[in-house]
Each structure stands twice: as structure tokens, then as C-alpha cells.
Amino acid sequence: MEGEGTRDPRGTRANPVPRPAGPEERLAAPPRPSTAPGAPPLPDGSAFLAWLRVPRPPAPPGVWRFGYRPRPEAEPERVPGRRLFAGALIAFLVGWLIWSLLWNGYLGGWWLLPLYAMVPDSWAEPHSVGSVVVVYAYYGIVALAILYCVGRLGRWAEIWHRYAPRVRRPPSEGGPPTAPDEDPAAFPALRRAGAVDAAERLATEARSGFLRDVDHARITRAWQGVTGGAHDAATFSAAVERHGAGACPHPSGARDLPRRHARHDMVTGQVRLGTTAEDLRNPHAYRGVGLALGPDELGTSLLAVGPAGAGKTAALVRPLAEALCLQALAGRAAVVVVGAAGAGLGPADAYDVVVRFGHPDSLHDLDLYGGADDPDEAAAVLAEALAGDLADPSPGGDGRRSATVLARLLGPFRAVHDRFPTIPELRRLLDGAPESLAALRESLTATGQEAMLRELDARERQSGRPGDVGPVLAERLALLDRPAFATFFDTSGRTRVFSLRSLEHPVRVRVDLPDRAHPDASRLLARLLLAQFAASVAAREDRSLFACLVLDDAGGAVTPEAVRGIQRLRSAGAGVVLTLRTLDDLPRELRAPLLGSVGCRVALSGLTPWDGQGFAEVWGKEWTEAHDVTDRQIIAESAAGKAAYLVRRAITGKAPTARAVTVRQVERERWSASELAHTLPPGHAVLSLTTVRGEHTPPLLVDLRG
Structure with a gap:
């Protein structure tokens, strides 16, 4: 089931399919699995098989499903540790006292009556073996009963469950062995459909170490096309039997990225970004679990706001771009990554097309009209770029x-x-x-x-x-009619022009903007790319391929029409990832509509109170319990009471008081603007997520460094 160039983006074919934009690695032998995070294979494939068999149970939105162990939704009643240990010690001392009183006979012999009733007369002879065994067995039963009662009373089990995991070695992320009929390494779906030879070939490749996580995802995607009727089952089986792990290749021929920096799970399509904090403001089910994003969340679009140095590019844009490139190699996505030149959006050889505006050595050009054939459509997109702001x-x-x-x-x-x-x-x-x-x-x-x-x-x-x-x-x-752009936007067909209409194919594109030398032209180009992306994905016929535009620093690209276009992306099987240094980069009338049009919102540390106010408003309020504590001084009425209070005050230094606690339901902001601006630690962010199915999360405090 070869591609044979049928999935090539228009204007980007090269010998005869698009190759990576950087130097291609020449391999004399079949490529070995990568040692990148998230897919730790060994030459014999044992690590890859172990990785593939790790359970990935259903989880709430944004939870890293790889080896996930569900937590209870509601937080159990938690007693302070000091009080818990004090109660356990007191319960133990009470049990020891009761046992001492029984053993020494201070409570009489009534507790031995059940023993005398059950022991036969033949065992009543003192110092016989039978009598000694029965008596000490009875003592053991009584001691265990006392130990059980005081253990329940002192909550010993809660102490064990709370503190034992801290001293034991953390469990591995592996799971219980999988039944042979359900073993993903045996490709049961292919076997059930009758493609036994293809399944055997893939299983052999997996055991020998030639099958990567990207290969598994790509072949799984191709098999989904077979079950959906898009491909022929016989052609698929023949391709797998012939090429094994290299079957159904990406048009570029690449099977992995040159390097990985984030942790990916190609089975679920997630990339791990951090860990949710053990904070009381986070729901109990989310505390301490890994936070990850995938196409289900990115399909509702994402907006991240934070100052320079807050980690927008390193902690969000770079991992997401890397994950989308891997998804493109698996035939699941098409991605366009736009940012300033030198912003660290990944190496050139990780992309099929790299457009470097202002560099005469750029191998690719950009279609100014977005591949449109209709003059009215081309005019609408170009007008949005020229005068949309x-x-x-x-x-x-x-x-x-x-x-x-x-x-x-x-x-x-x-x-x-x-x-x-x-x-x-x-x-x-x-x-x-x-x-x-x-x-x-x-x-x-x-x-x-x-x-x-x-x-x-x-x-x-x-x-x-x-x-x-x-x-x-x-x-x-005239901003684009400059000598630096003289070799770009050619319409005569002499250059290798890339059009965003090619997003019908799993293509990886990086666009470098000349942000330093031509800032005004960069903002115009960003508006052009955003407008072309919205128009192109809306015209696609096959929307099962997820398309995403990653736009680093979108301050000059957001217009009223762009906001309306973002709202329509979810139904088109597409999404955008936008970052801003501050909401002040947008006109005031666009800030609330933009926050409302995206499903995933990220507020990074260092946010200003004015930016925090926008997030606080869009996240809304919630009902919570407010505890009002009132201390009232106790007035003694008798002489003895006054004397006792004087002594107590002399010892403690405080007047005797009576505490009254009032609990009431109040409506408060989930995260206030002041909290977002002043309480977020460095490297942390507060984010809320929404999936394309409508599932959503409350704002979560996340450590993006873990």
C-alpha cells in the first residue's frame, strides 16, 4: 500500500515525494527504534513491547493516560498527620492496658469462660500439651481481637496507606500481563479480520526491534482506513507482508524525527507537558497526575498568555509542534508551525517544507493567494492579511x-x-x-x-x-515589496511554492518570519497565514486528518474575522495554537471574544493583573464553603471561675475564649486576577481544557517543569 506520490502536497514534490527540508540521513540497514522519551526501545524490541503493553485506561480530559491509575473524584476526609499519629498511639496504649489487665488477672477470670466451655474434660489436665496449645491459642485470639479493635479505633490502616508509599519504591508504569487475544503486540484486530500473515510480520518486526512507536501508529492509521472503506484490505496486507514496519510510508519516507525533547505516547496521540500540582484548588482526581494534550483538546484551539521568559515556546509550542510532526509522520495530522526565525521550533530536517522569509537560500516559497483559483476567494484572504487589523x-x-x-x-x-x-x-x-x-x-x-x-x-x-x-x-x-522578499511570492511557477491547500495531506511545514528586520511585514504574514489556514481547512473534503496551525506570538495576527474563523475550526477537524505576551497586544474589543472562542486557555506565571482579569472572567465563579471563625471571651460568674481563668491567663498569656464557626455558601472566582498575577510560582501555569466532544476541566494549576 505505497503512497506513490498520491498524497504529495501540491507544489512540494521532490524526487518524487517531499523529503525532509534538512539533510536526509542515509541508512544502510533497516532503521532501529529511536531512544526518544516515550518510546524506549532496545535492539531486541523487549522495551518497545513493554511500552506497548502498558495500560492506558480512559481518563478525564488532559490526563496523561500512559500507566494512569484513576483517583477518586472526591477527596476523602483527611485527618492531620499529627492528630492521626497521636490517636494511633493512644489507641495502642489503651489496647496494651486492657491486655495487661487481662493477663495479670485484674479483671477476673470471666474472659476465660468461653475457653472452659469449649475445652473437653480430657484436656483439662494442667501442664499437658493439649491444654498448653489450646490456652495459648485462645490468648492469641483475644490479643488479635484487641489489636483489631484498637487498630480500627486508631486508624492504623489510614496511616499505612498514607505513608507507606513514601518509604516503598515507587511502582513502575507497567501493568499486569495482557491476555494473548488482547495483546496489542500481537495485532489482534488484523488477526480477527483475517490478515494473519500481516499480523505475524508486524509481530516479528516488533520482537526484533524494527518497529517503532511511529510505525505502529502509522500502520494503525492505515488499517483504520481499510476498515473505513478508504483502502483495500488485500493491498494493505500485501504491503505489510512485503515491507513490514516500513509499510504505508509517509510521503517524505521519514519514520521518526531526528530528535525528541518531549515525552510522547503515539498510541493515544498525547504529549506530556507537566504535572498537576497537589493544590487544594485542583480537583482531587487531577492532583499529582501527568498533564497531556492531544488532538481532542487542540481541536478546540489553544491560547497561551505569558510574558517573555515564561516558557510559552519551550514548555508549550515546542512540545506541541513536535507532537504534531510525529502525528503527521503517522498519517494522522498536518501541521504548520509559524514563528520568528531562531525561535527554537525544531530543526529543519524535522519538517517537509521550511519557508524562510527574507533568506535567499530558502528552498520553498509561499503562495500569496493560498492556492485559490477563484479571484473572489483569493481577494478575501489577501484583504484579511492587508487590512484585517x-x-x-x-x-x-x-x-x-x-x-x-x-x-x-x-x-x-x-x-x-x-x-x-x-x-x-x-x-x-x-x-x-x-x-x-x-x-x-x-x-x-x-x-x-x-x-x-x-x-x-x-x-x-x-x-x-x-x-x-x-x-x-x-x-x-509595499511592506512585502522589498528587496529581501524579491524571490518570494512568485506566481510564474519558477519556484517551489507551498500552498496551504496541501493540508489535505499529512505535511509538516515550518515558516520563519523576519521578526527582527521586518516586524510589520511579519505581522502581515502572520495574518495572511492565519487567514489562509482558516479558508483552506474549511474547503477540505477529508476532515479525518487533523490540521493545526501553531502560531508563536500572534499579537498582530488576531482580527475580528480571524476570531470568527477560529470559532469554525472545530467543525472542520482543525485547530490553532496561539501565544501572546499580553492581552494588551490585542484591541480591547477582541480580548473577550478570543478568550471565548478557544476551548483551551493557559495563563502562565508573570501575568499582569489586567491580563489575569480576562482569564478570571472567562473562568467564572463557583460555589464554595466559607468558614467564619469568631472567638468570644468567656466571662466567669463565680469567684472560683475567675480565679481559674486568672491562672489560665497567667500560664497561656491569653484570655479564655469560646470559638464559634459559621459555615455558609458563597460564590467566588475560581482564580482571581490577583492570584493569577501574584501567586503563580515560576514555571507554573493555570489552564483549562475543552475537548471536541464537549468535555471540559476547571482551571488547573500545573507545573510545566515536571
Whole structure:
């Protein structure tokens, strides 16, 4: 079941399928499993088999399922340790006292009556073996009964369960042995479907160490296509029997990333980001468990806000980008990672396409029009990039005029040249250059394009009038009409142009923005990529392939139309990951809509109170118990009472008081703006998650360093 280039992204084919953007590793022998975290294989495959057999039970959203042991939903009643040990000691002393009184006969012989009633007369002879055995056995039964009673009274079992795991060696993440019919290393689904030879080949590859976690996920994904009717079972079986672990390859031919930095579980598709804190504000079921994200959570989109140095890139963006690249190699996802050049988003050889704006040695170019063939669609996407952050680019005008102006130029130009204009050509048309408009008119007249002539006439009548948005668009487009971008956005077909329409295939793309040298152009390109992504994923036919855009530092990319597009991504099988240094990077009217449109929200340490207020509002309030404690001084009425209180005050230094506790239900914020700004430790974050099925979590305090 070879790809044969049928899944190649348009414009990115190379000999004959897209290869990794960096230098490709040449392997003379079949590749061995990687030693990356999350898939610890050995040459003999024993570690990989052990990893594959670890149980992954169902868990609440965001819980790392690898070796997960469910915890009770409600927190059991917890007695303070000091009081618990004191009660256990007192119970032991009471039991010892009772036993001493019984043993020494201070309580009489009534407790021996059951013994005399059960012992036969033949055993009543003193100092006989039978009488000694029976008597000491009876003593043991009585002692055990006393020990059981005082143990229950002193809560010895609770002490053992609470403190014994701290002194014992932590259990491994392995689970009980799996039944042969359910052993995932035996590929039972293939055997039940009759593909026994294919299952045997894969099992042999797993035992010999040639099957990786990515291989297992990729072949599982291909088998799901067989069961869904997308592929032929006979072709799948033949490919597996012939190629083994290398069957159903990714178009690039890669079977793993060059390096891994995070811990991944390719069975569940999760990447571990940290550990939830043992904090009273976290639900008991989440305390101390691993926190992980997968496509189920990212399908609702994620927004992370934190200052520079808070860990947005290292703790969130880099692991998520790495996980999505692994999912792409398994045929489950398509990912576009956008960030500043040198931001540490992964090596070039971990991607199929790397677009480096401003670098003449960039191997790939970007389609300015997003692969659109319709002029109106291309105009709408380009207008969002050029003027989306300007809600009203002209006095008294409408923001949608930008798309209309562009469509009246793109349509006639494409009708004549069978392509869209380059940036210099489009800039001259927007500026109303007479020679450019005249040449376009002559070409339309010569080819008899009457409808397009009317479009061009309408544009010329509007040009130069008050409220014309053409000069505004030309000024914005001039940011890309620079010598540094002279080799980019070519529409003649001479360069290797990447289009976001290729997200129908499991492609890995990294886009480096020239944030230092051209900050305004970088913000425009970020808006362009976000607009193209929203338009491309909405037009996909196969939405079973998860598509994700990871945009590091999205301060200049979020517009009103972008927020509306993010809200529609969940139904399109896609999501975005956005990071911001502060919510102040957005217009005030967009902050609440953006927080409401994403399902996963992350507030990192170092947040300002103003940013914290936005998270506090979107997380809402909850009902909780408030304990009001009142100390009332006790007034003695008798002389003896007054004397006793004087002595007590002389000893303790405090007046005798009576404490009254009032418990009432109050509604309070889950996390207040002050708590988010001042109580989060370094390396921690508060986040809430929502899955595509509608499951959600309350805000959780998470240590992103664990």
C-alpha cells in the first residue's frame, strides 16, 4: 500500500515525494527504534513491547493516560498527620492496658469462660500439651481481637496507606500481563479480520526491534482506513507482508524525527507537558497526575498568555509542534508551525517544507493567494492579511471594500494572464498606475472579456475618490515589496511554492518570519497565514486528518474575522495554537471574544493583573464553603471561675475564649486576577481544557517543569 506520490502536497514534490527540508540521513540497514522519551526501545524490541503493553485506561480530559491509575473524584476526609499519629498511639496504649489487665488477672477470670466451655474434660489436665496449645491459642485470639479493635479505633490502616508509599519504591508504569487475544503486540484486530500473515510480520518486526512507536501508529492509521472503506484490505496486507514496519510510508519516507525533547505516547496521540500540582484548588482526581494534550483538546484551539521568559515556546509550542510532526509522520495530522526565525521550533530536517522569509537560500516559497483559483476567494484572504487589523480602513467605509477592490483587479488580471499578479504588479494596479491599467485594458479588449472590462471600469471610477481603500492596500502591500522578499511570492511557477491547500495531506511545514528586520511585514504574514489556514481547512473534503496551525506570538495576527474563523475550526477537524505576551497586544474589543472562542486557555506565571482579569472572567465563579471563625471571651460568674481563668491567663498569656464557626455558601472566582498575577510560582501555569466532544476541566494549576 505505497503512497506513490498520491498524497504529495501540491507544489512540494521532490524526487518524487517531499523529503525532509534538512539533510536526509542515509541508512544502510533497516532503521532501529529511536531512544526518544516515550518510546524506549532496545535492539531486541523487549522495551518497545513493554511500552506497548502498558495500560492506558480512559481518563478525564488532559490526563496523561500512559500507566494512569484513576483517583477518586472526591477527596476523602483527611485527618492531620499529627492528630492521626497521636490517636494511633493512644489507641495502642489503651489496647496494651486492657491486655495487661487481662493477663495479670485484674479483671477476673470471666474472659476465660468461653475457653472452659469449649475445652473437653480430657484436656483439662494442667501442664499437658493439649491444654498448653489450646490456652495459648485462645490468648492469641483475644490479643488479635484487641489489636483489631484498637487498630480500627486508631486508624492504623489510614496511616499505612498514607505513608507507606513514601518509604516503598515507587511502582513502575507497567501493568499486569495482557491476555494473548488482547495483546496489542500481537495485532489482534488484523488477526480477527483475517490478515494473519500481516499480523505475524508486524509481530516479528516488533520482537526484533524494527518497529517503532511511529510505525505502529502509522500502520494503525492505515488499517483504520481499510476498515473505513478508504483502502483495500488485500493491498494493505500485501504491503505489510512485503515491507513490514516500513509499510504505508509517509510521503517524505521519514519514520521518526531526528530528535525528541518531549515525552510522547503515539498510541493515544498525547504529549506530556507537566504535572498537576497537589493544590487544594485542583480537583482531587487531577492532583499529582501527568498533564497531556492531544488532538481532542487542540481541536478546540489553544491560547497561551505569558510574558517573555515564561516558557510559552519551550514548555508549550515546542512540545506541541513536535507532537504534531510525529502525528503527521503517522498519517494522522498536518501541521504548520509559524514563528520568528531562531525561535527554537525544531530543526529543519524535522519538517517537509521550511519557508524562510527574507533568506535567499530558502528552498520553498509561499503562495500569496493560498492556492485559490477563484479571484473572489483569493481577494478575501489577501484583504484579511492587508487590512484585517484595520476595522475601517477608510472614513465612513466598510472593511469589506478591501476584498471588493482586490477582486476587481485580480479577476481581470487572471483572465488575461491565467495567473494572479505578483506583488509589484498588484501594487502598481492598486496605486492606479496608468500604464498598468491601460495594458490590462488592452489585453481584455483584445480577448473580448466584456465582464472583466466592467470590473476594471468600476475600479477606475472608484480610484482617486474620497474613501478609496486602494492606496491603503498598496501601502500595506509595499511592506512585502522589498528587496529581501524579491524571490518570494512568485506566481510564474519558477519556484517551489507551498500552498496551504496541501493540508489535505499529512505535511509538516515550518515558516520563519523576519521578526527582527521586518516586524510589520511579519505581522502581515502572520495574518495572511492565519487567514489562509482558516479558508483552506474549511474547503477540505477529508476532515479525518487533523490540521493545526501553531502560531508563536500572534499579537498582530488576531482580527475580528480571524476570531470568527477560529470559532469554525472545530467543525472542520482543525485547530490553532496561539501565544501572546499580553492581552494588551490585542484591541480591547477582541480580548473577550478570543478568550471565548478557544476551548483551551493557559495563563502562565508573570501575568499582569489586567491580563489575569480576562482569564478570571472567562473562568467564572463557583460555589464554595466559607468558614467564619469568631472567638468570644468567656466571662466567669463565680469567684472560683475567675480565679481559674486568672491562672489560665497567667500560664497561656491569653484570655479564655469560646470559638464559634459559621459555615455558609458563597460564590467566588475560581482564580482571581490577583492570584493569577501574584501567586503563580515560576514555571507554573493555570489552564483549562475543552475537548471536541464537549468535555471540559476547571482551571488547573500545573507545573510545566515536571
